Amino acid sequence: xxxxxIVTFKIFRFDPQVDDKPRMVSYQLEExxxxxxxxxxxxxxxxxxxxLQFDFVCRAGxxxxxxxxxxxxxxxxxxxLTSKFENPELTLMPLPGFELIGxxxxxxxxxxxxxxxxxxxYLHPKNEDDNIHAVEQRIEPEEAEKVYELDRCxxxxxxxxxxxxxxxxxxxxxxxGMMKLSRFALDSRDARDDDDFYHVLGNQDGVFGCMxxxxxxxxxxxxxxxxxxxxxxxxKVAGIPIFNK
Amino acid sequence: xxxxxxxxxxxxxxxxxxxxxxxxxxxxxxxxxxxxxxxKRSHSAAAQGGMQxxxxxxxxxxxxxxxxxxxxxxxxxxxxxxxEVARMFAHVAPKAVRxxxxxxxxxxxxxxxxxxxxxxxxxxxxEEAEQAHGLINARDxxxxxxxxxxxxxxxxxxxLLNTVxxxxxxxxxxxxxxxxxxxxxxxxKRCHGAVVRDLISGELFAYIARATTVATGGxxxxxxxxxxxxxxxxxxxxxxxxxxVAQLGNMEAVQFxxxxxxxxxxxxxxxxxxxxxxxxxxxxxxxxxxYEPEKKELASRDVVSRRMTEHMRKGKGVDSPYGPHLxxxxxLLGREHIEKNLREVKEICESFLGIDPAxxxxxxxxxxxxxxxxxxxxxxxxxxxxxxxxxxxxxxCWDMHGFNRLGGNSLAETVVAGxxxxxxxxxxxxxxxxxxxxxxxxxxxxxLQQEIDQLLESKAGENVFEIKEQMQQVxxxxxxxxxxxxELTKAVSELRDLLRRSRKIQLKCKKRHSNPELVEALRVxxxxxxxLCVAKGARDRTESRGAHAREDFPERNDRDWLKRTLxxxxxxxxxxPELSYEALDIMKMEIPPGYRGYGINNAIHHSDTEKRLAExxxxxxxxxxxxxxEQKQAAIMAFDLPIDLGEPNQRADMTAINQQEAK
Numbered sequence: 001x002x003x004x005x006i007v008t009f010k011i012f013r014f015d016p017q018v019d020d021k022p023r024m025v026s027y028q029l030e031e032x033x034x035x036x037x038x039x040x041x042x043x044x045x046x047x048x049x050x051x052l053q054f055d056f057v058c059r060a061g062x063x064x065x066x067x068x069x070x071x072x073x074x075x076x077x078x079x080x081l082t083s084k085f086e087n088p089e090l091t092l093m094p095l096p097g098f099e100l101i102g103x104x105x106x107x108x109x110x111x112x113x114x115x116x117x118x119x120x121x122y123l124h125p126k127n128e129d130d131n132i133h134a135v136e137q138r139i140e141p142e143e144a145e146k147v148y149e150l151d152r153c154x155x156x157x158x159x160x161x162x163x164x165x166x167x168x169x170x171x172x173x174x175x176x177g178m179m180k181l182s183r184f185a186l187d188s189r190d191a192r193d194d195d196d197f198y199h200v201l202g203n204q205d206g207v208f209g210c211m212x213x214x215x216x217x218x219x220x221x222x223x224x225x226x227x228x229x230x231x232x233x234x235x236k237v238a239g240i241p242i243f244n245k
Numbered sequence: 246x247x248x249x250x251x252x253x254x255x256x257x258x259x260x261x262x263x264x265x266x267x268x269x270x271x272x273x274x275x276x277x278x279x280x281x282x283x284x285k286r287s288h289s290a291a292a293q294g295g296m297q298x299x300x301x302x303x304x305x306x307x308x309x310x311x312x313x314x315x316x317x318x319x320x321x322x323x324x325x326x327x328x329e330v331a332r333m334f335a336h337v338a339p340k341a342v343r344x345x346x347x348x349x350x351x352x353x354x355x356x357x358x359x360x361x362x363x364x365x366x367x368x369x370x371x372e373e374a375e376q377a378h379g380l381i382n383a384r385d386x387x388x389x390x391x392x393x394x395x396x397x398x399x400x401x402x403x404x405l406l407n408t409v410x411x412x413x414x415x416x417x418x419x420x421x422x423x424x425x426x427x428x429x430x431x432x433x434k435r436c437h438g439a440v441v442r443d444l445i446s447g448e449l450f451a452y453i454a455r456a457t458t459v460a461t462g463g464x465x466x467x468x469x470x471x472x473x474x475x476x477x478x479x480x481x482x483x484x485x486x487x488x489x490v491a492q493l494g495n496m497e498a499v500q501f502x503x504x505x506x507x508x509x510x511x512x513x514x515x516x517x518x519x520x521x522x523x524x525x526x527x528x529x530x531x532x533x534x535x536y537e538p539e540k541k542e543l544a545s546r547d548v549v550s551r552r553m554t555e556h557m558r559k560g561k562g563v564d565s566p567y568g569p570h571l572x573x574x575x576x577l578l579g580r581e582h583i584e585k586n587l588r589e590v591k592e593i594c595e596s597f598l599g600i601d602p603a604x605x606x607x608x609x610x611x612x613x614x615x616x617x618x619x620x621x622x623x624x625x626x627x628x629x630x631x632x633x634x635x636x637x638x639x640x641x642c643w644d645m646h647g648f649n650r651l652g653g654n655s656l657a658e659t660v661v662a663g664x665x666x667x668x669x670x671x672x673x674x675x676x677x678x679x680x681x682x683x684x685x686x687x688x689x690x691x692x693l694q695q696e697i698d699q700l701l702e703s704k705a706g707e708n709v710f711e712i713k714e715q716m717q718q719v720x721x722x723x724x725x726x727x728x729x730x731x732e733l734t735k736a737v738s739e740l741r742d743l744l745r746r747s748r749k750i751q752l753k754c755k756k757r758h759s760n761p762e763l764v765e766a767l768r769v770x771x772x773x774x775x776x777l778c779v780a781k782g783a784r785d786r787t788e789s790r791g792a793h794a795r796e797d798f799p800e801r802n803d804r805d806w807l808k809r810t811l812x813x814x815x816x817x818x819x820x821x822p823e824l825s826y827e828a829l830d831i832m833k834m835e836i837p838p839g840y841r842g843y844g845i846n847n848a849i850h851h852s853d854t855e856k857r858l859a860e861x862x863x864x865x866x867x868x869x870x871x872x873x874x875e876q877k878q879a880a881i882m883a884f885d886l887p888i889d890l891g892e893p894n895q896r897a898d899m900t901a902i903n904q905q906e907a908k
Contacts, residue, residue, distance in 0.1 A: 046710035050761060050762035051761065053759055057282050057287075058288070059511070060593060060597075063474065064285075065283075081597075101445055109285075109423070113422075122412060125347060132340040133894060135896065136342075136381055138378065141353070141355065141378075148397050148404065155283070
């Protein structure tokens with residue numbers, strides 16, 4: 001096989017558990033066909049620096065664990081091909097807006113669990129006594145499809161780290177919080193009504209905190225319609241009712 | 246040393262683990278879940294295709310029931326499964342799907358009226374009944390008689406895991422993330438919990454529980470190319486094995502999925518073929534009908550994988566820098582179908598291959614995919630040799646898959662087994678006391694502490710990443726789709742050597758807290774033990790059954806090998822496991838071994854088969870003429886389920902469509 005070009009990875013290094021200084025460290029690798037940032041980071045760790053911290057789980061763009069800032073843009077490292085950059089110099093930084101574990105690893109899990117608890121991001125069923133032995137409740141096929149479309153969030157945190165409001169306002173629920181609420185608002189099985197959603201979204205931590213810079217929509221690796229959802233909810237919160245079910 | 250007490254400890258926060266935790270919590274038990282990663286990142290999320298359950302809602306699912314699902318599962322397993330377990334499973338699967346719906350899963354629903362589908366490369370129109378409108382839909386999958394796989398686009402695992410994790414959050418079940426269980430605390434008879442390392446702080450904890458459930462998924466990462474997430478390293482199986490008391494079952498039963506993309510091994514769902522996709526060779530020729538005229542691309546996974554490999558060995562593969570591959574053609578399904586129902590597949594093709602699967606073929610080849618083997622349990626999910634240790638999901642050899650798992654049965658197993666075993670775990674917790682032996686706890690924690698100290702202090706030794714890579718290569722080269730005695734013997738000997746070397750590892754990174762190299766070192770020795778169980782089990786099993794295909798023993802040999810392999814690690818210093826065997830009793834089977842319906846019928850028969858067939862005939866004859874399906878089944882092979890789960894499954898009445906069809 002022909003020799004590949006040499007790619008330089010400038011990687012943010014910092015260990016918050018010791019008396020450490022944040023710094024950028026460069027590593028070089030020969031590019032192979034199909035090389036992703038996932039492959040490159042694993043190679044660097046195995047061959048050059050075993051202390052390098054980063055997170056991957058599915059390495060297929062499905063689990064959302066490997067979000068990081070690559071050349072200034074929050075994105076999933078596993079499905080970023082190094083060949084997509086003309087300049088063979090990649091800068092890798094951890095996602096801002098989350099607790100840093102070390103180097104490129106951030107604690108998105110802790111953030112998402114707290115958000116889910118705070119916003120009660122689970123189905124509040126209208127019908128509590130569902131009998132699992134009987135034929136299921138019917139749902140319009142279009143509705144099921146629409147709910148699925150909004151349910152595709154992988155909690156990677158790209159939207160949060162690309163959000164200016166979130167950077168200034170710790171308690172802002174972010175696009176991920178609004179998307180998840182609108183997923184339940186759309187679901188006819190959910191018992192919550194306009195008022196319930198107003199209480200959690202009708203303020204500075206919700207739709208009125210959003211500055212519509214749309215970093216969320218630009219960086220969402222699942223192409224979720226954040227803009228549409230936020231605009232819709234904001235319009236509804238400004239008037240009444242919020243949601244037409 | 247911190248000790249945390251709970252009733253029910255669950256190791257692993259994928260679908261199976263979370264579902265067990267929910268069952269325990271609902272019974273009022275204190276429940277704690279441990280996870281390497283945030284729960285929603287678990288490998289369960291990667292399941293694309295769907296979950297089998299015999300709802301019989303769709304036109305192509307009419308006539309489906311527990312019996313048909315059971316029979317497909319037994320045949321799929323190549324008669325290697327525990328039929329009692331397969332029965333329990335088939336019965337509870339419809340309940341699981343319906344319960345998940347009530348918890349919020351956006352299952353794809355049926356739209357009444359005509360719809361176009363691709364069957365055997367031809368567009369056909371099927372008519373869905375008016376009575377079925379709004380009920381849960383199903384797609385076709387390999388090895389099944391009916392369309393039975395319930396799905397949400399091709400992100401079914403993601404939709405399920407989101408919903409089940411949300412349920413756990415609603416119930417306030419704590420999930421301790423970024424921790425790793427590295428040994429089980431036991432006294433030789435009963436399991437009391439686990440020693441756990443915090444992956445951020447490096448601190449060690451002892452979790453003490455009435456019942457400990459291992460739900461850590463499969464061991465695919467002992468292979469160099471696998472569809473599994475990078476966290477599926479078999480550590481759950483390893484720590485059970487290292488007790489020396491609990492056993493692993495059928496570890497040699499490793500499934501290869503026919504269609505992972507080349508070179509990285511990321512999966513494209515079986516839904517691609519189920520929805521009508523075809524396999525083509527370097528000439529663009531559709532070769533599967535030549536090998537399997539009846540089921541073609543939709544034969545069982547083990548069969549399709551082997552046929553593809555055979556075809557490539559004939560020189561019909563497409564050459565690539567990564568070796569030969571074949572093509573998966575889904576272009577005939579049309580862009581609209583792909584963008585709606587195979588969207589993850591489309592994203593994967595775009596991101597990793599730079600192709601549009603609506604226009605171009607996808608390069609695929611069979612790749613390690615599923616671990617049928619695991620921690621040996623009884624039908625209640627508990628280790629028969631170590632009381633209080635439960636296992637569920639892919640981590641377990643509960644044994645409903647035998648030697649080959651059908652597509653759509655793994656996602657189903659996670660939740661169904663979680664429902665069933667979860668009840669038994671809760672029952673066990675109610676019936677037994679929490680035993681706290683601080684001496685035993687200290688010994689267990691100290692042992693792991695010493696292992697860590699020794700790794701950090703070692704001044705000379707092996708490179709952990711090299712050992713791991715070599716292990717993965719040995720497994721790939723010698724313990725793959727087609728196996729033979731010489732290569733397997735070589736594998737065992739090379740793995741023994743690697744295990745010996747892994748006992749002298751030198752780390753470059755000396756941190757006690759978040760240290761990825763230390764994590765690898767602790768894992769690789771454990772993984773090697775698992776790999777040895779797979780290789781030795783495969784070497785000694787001199788027959789071919791399901792996914793275990795021996796070139797030197799091509800027959801399925803019921804006479805000598807209708808048995809489960811059990812692996813024990815008797816002493817710590819050993820270099821390989823001890824194997825023993827447990828016979829599957831034909832006289833207790835509902836379906837005695839027979840022909841699977843694929844390839845040549847070359848099984849060596851067991852004398853009990855005829856006997857049992859005659860016995861079953863007599864049983865049926867003695868039943869009253871108006872005996873129901875359920876009564877017949879119970880007379881032939883009765884099975885138990887926790888209360889509530891045993892009730893019959895209602896199905897929608899579609900009589901009106903049948904009348905319409907008759908017109």
